[in-house]
Amino acid sequence: MPKFEFPTSILSRPVYGVLEARAGHQHLMIADAEGAEAILDIATPDLMAKTHIIYIPKGTDFADELRALNPAQFYQGPSYAASVSRIQRVLQDAAMGLQLYLAGTEGLMGQVQSEAMKAGIPHTAIQTEHRGSTARRMQCVHCKGITEDVATDPFQCSHCNLNLFVRDHYSRRIAAYQAVCIDAEDPGYVPAQKGLYE
Amino acid sequence: MTLQFNDETFRDDYSFHNSERAIKRFPFPFDKDSYMYAVNMEQHRGGPSDSIYEKRFDVDEHYVSEMRDRAMVLADDPLRCQSLPHMTLAGWDLLELIMVSKSEDYPDLFELHRDGDKWHWVNKPLGIDDHFTFMDGTTLPYGPMEYITRQTQGDFCVLDQRDDNLWMDAGTITTQADWSLDFDIGMNFFEWHAPVPLAHEKGIFVRALKFLLNIQQGAPARRLNWTMTVNPLLDTSPENYHKWGIQKTSLTPENIGAKQHLRVELQTFFRLPRSNALVFPIRCYLCAFQDLMTVPKWGRRLHRVIRDLPEELATYKGFIDNRPMMLDYLSKFDDGLPTSNGIWPEIDSEPPLKSD
Numbered sequence: 001m002p003k004f005e006f007p008t009s010i011l012s013r014p015v016y017g018v019l020e021a022r023a024g025h026q027h028l029m030i031a032d033a034e035g036a037e038a039i040l041d042i043a044t045p046d047l048m049a050k051t052h053i054i055y056i057p058k059g060t061d062f063a064d065e066l067r068a069l070n071p072a073q074f075y076q077g078p079s080y081a082a083s084v085s086r087i088q089r090v091l092q093d094a095a096m097g098l099q100l101y102l103a104g105t106e107g108l109m110g111q112v113q114s115e116a117m118k119a120g121i122p123h124t125a126i127q128t129e130h131r132g133s134t135a136r137r138m139q140c141v142h143c144k145g146i147t148e149d150v151a152t153d154p155f156q157c158s159h160c161n162l163n164l165f166v167r168d169h170y171s172r173r174i175a176a177y178q179a180v181c182i183d184a185e186d187p188g189y190v191p192a193q194k195g196l197y198e
Numbered sequence: 199m200t201l202q203f204n205d206e207t208f209r210d211d212y213s214f215h216n217s218e219r220a221i222k223r224f225p226f227p228f229d230k231d232s233y234m235y236a237v238n239m240e241q242h243r244g245g246p247s248d249s250i251y252e253k254r255f256d257v258d259e260h261y262v263s264e265m266r267d268r269a270m271v272l273a274d275d276p277l278r279c280q281s282l283p284h285m286t287l288a289g290w291d292l293l294e295l296i297m298v299s300k301s302e303d304y305p306d307l308f309e310l311h312r313d314g315d316k317w318h319w320v321n322k323p324l325g326i327d328d329h330f331t332f333m334d335g336t337t338l339p340y341g342p343m344e345y346i347t348r349q350t351q352g353d354f355c356v357l358d359q360r361d362d363n364l365w366m367d368a369g370t371i372t373t374q375a376d377w378s379l380d381f382d383i384g385m386n387f388f389e390w391h392a393p394v395p396l397a398h399e400k401g402i403f404v405r406a407l408k409f410l411l412n413i414q415q416g417a418p419a420r421r422l423n424w425t426m427t428v429n430p431l432l433d434t435s436p437e438n439y440h441k442w443g444i445q446k447t448s449l450t451p452e453n454i455g456a457k458q459h460l461r462v463e464l465q466t467f468f469r470l471p472r473s474n475a476l477v478f479p480i481r482c483y484l485c486a487f488q489d490l491m492t493v494p495k496w497g498r499r500l501h502r503v504i505r506d507l508p509e510e511l512a513t514y515k516g517f518i519d520n521r522p523m524m525l526d527y528l529s530k531f532d533d534g535l536p537t538s539n540g541i542w543p544e545i546d547s548e549p550p551l552k553s554d
């Protein structure tokens with residue numbers, strides 16, 4: 001799958017890099033869906049012997065390939081929500097010098113980054129690589145509810161049902177982009193949905 | 199002079215109004231006939247007598263009603279006031295700065311009596327008379343920042359300074375020009391300014407941050423910023439935009455003079471002593487077009503500024519759709535005569551409007 005190049009945007013919008021193996025005794029790799037491919041790209045037996053992989057397939061079938069890398073520890077989670085307490089636990093006693101690698105969707109990377117920051121890991125020390133879906137994790141600025149995997153603009157808030165447009169303004173703490181009512185000045189006039197980046 | 203406090207509202211029936219005194223001291227933000235973003239900062243060391251620059255924290259006729267409006271906003275949405283755990287010390291710094299400033303600048307309205315850490319605070323306009331122990335949060339009904347900002351006009355951002363940047367780690371924000379504290383909390387200077395057009399490219403934020411990082415205790419700074427608001431609505435928050443946005447479409451050529459308000463923010467910057475945090479009060483002043491037009495210089499100038507404002511700025515500030523109607527109205531107050539430099543009204547020296 002070709003990598004998607006995000007258009008340049010405002011300064012709060014995250015930018016992602018390309019994972020590279022760094023020196024260290026302890027490596028934690030957290031990925032979802034096609035993020036598995038970013039791990040496969042840098043995996044060596046030496047690195048995997050020191051790596052803990054936490055992986056959420058999201059309907060893809062990369063799990064067996066990852067397991068075959070023979071990492072020191074491997075966990076496959078059915079969803080982010082189911083995995084988050086495990087992720088928090090692992091981040092909690094991550095020793096100084098832990099190398100953290102995130103790959104996959106923006107929603108997954110953003111949420112783990114936010115947990116890592118709470119655990120005292122500066123966000124600048126975390127490697128990220130976007131792979132797969134370009135859908136976004138959106139916060140409704142009105143009701144504060146989060147709608148996961150938003151792929152169209154506008155979209156409907158999954159909590160308060162307002163019709164919202166997708167902004168590029170991003171909060172690392174909330175791990176979400178901001179969504180704002182689109183028909184406030186013209187109630188009921190909601191433009192046709194388009195895919196993001198179309 | 200003794201201040202008379204208006205009994206007025208900033209919502210529903212919008213009974214907000216400016217006295218003649220308030221109009222004359224309104225901080226008209228344009229010092230010439232055009233406007234573009236700039237690093238427009240100066241020392242905050244007083245100003246002309248009775249101007250909004252004179253005191254460290256200006257208290258005006260809207261004080262009591264504004265505080266009532268803030269209490270309503272906070273009751274509806276406690277997330278408008280937040281402080282990350284490491285910001286409590288800065289909250290005490292801010293409480294001290296405001297109590298000391300107000301009791302010195304307005305001794306007939308506010309009193310502060312200190313005996314060691316036993317403090318006695320009297321706020322006569324709001325009928326508050328509290329004894330508490332400085333730095334002991336259990337002796338106040340709210341956290342220190344919330345306690346004092348419920349008694350002070352203007353929004354407050356409290357910025358932590360580290361890694362050569364400022365971080366929006368606390369604030370009380372109920373009179374904002376369409377940005378969300380809850381969303382922006384924890385961001386740095388460049389991140390929370392990300393949505394602003396043109397200014398990043400002009401290098402304005404890099405230079406502004408450098409200036410702010412070097413602000414010293416006892417040497418505060420200030421600048422003006424402005425936008426447009428239909429109806430004297432203080433709470434133009436994104437949180438409530440789905441409720442107030444529709445009001446922007448209620449302008450007509452008949453009501454625009456009364457309904458359309460120029461919204462000006464007096465932004466000041468103070469270094470705090472113990473925490474080394476920076477506090478950024480954003481004081482909002484509203485004035486209806488028809489009141490502004492009583493000052494001939496402002497009438498001429500506002501028309502020219504709004505007419506020539508770059509489209510990006512009119513869009514960002516949210517009045518691009520209403521600009522044509524504003525210009526129809528404002529053009530009647532522009533007779534083409536030259537205007538004098540500076541923001542002051544110059545009522546005595548500026549010629550009256552020439553009508554044909």
Ligand code: HEM
Pocket residue numbers: 235236237238355357364366375376377378382390391392393394397402403406407410421423424425478514515
């Ligand atoms: C540390 C203090 C400051 C804080 C907390 C602050 C905060 C903000 C916020 C929250 C916004 C709204 C952004 C949005 O659209 O979401 C804004 C806008 C803006 N800020 Fe600041 N700011 C600060 C200092 C400055 C300084 C020193 C300048 C100097 C040039 C500046 C220039 C601007 C400009 C030009 C805008 C756009 C305003 C408009 O067009 O209405 N800010 N600021």
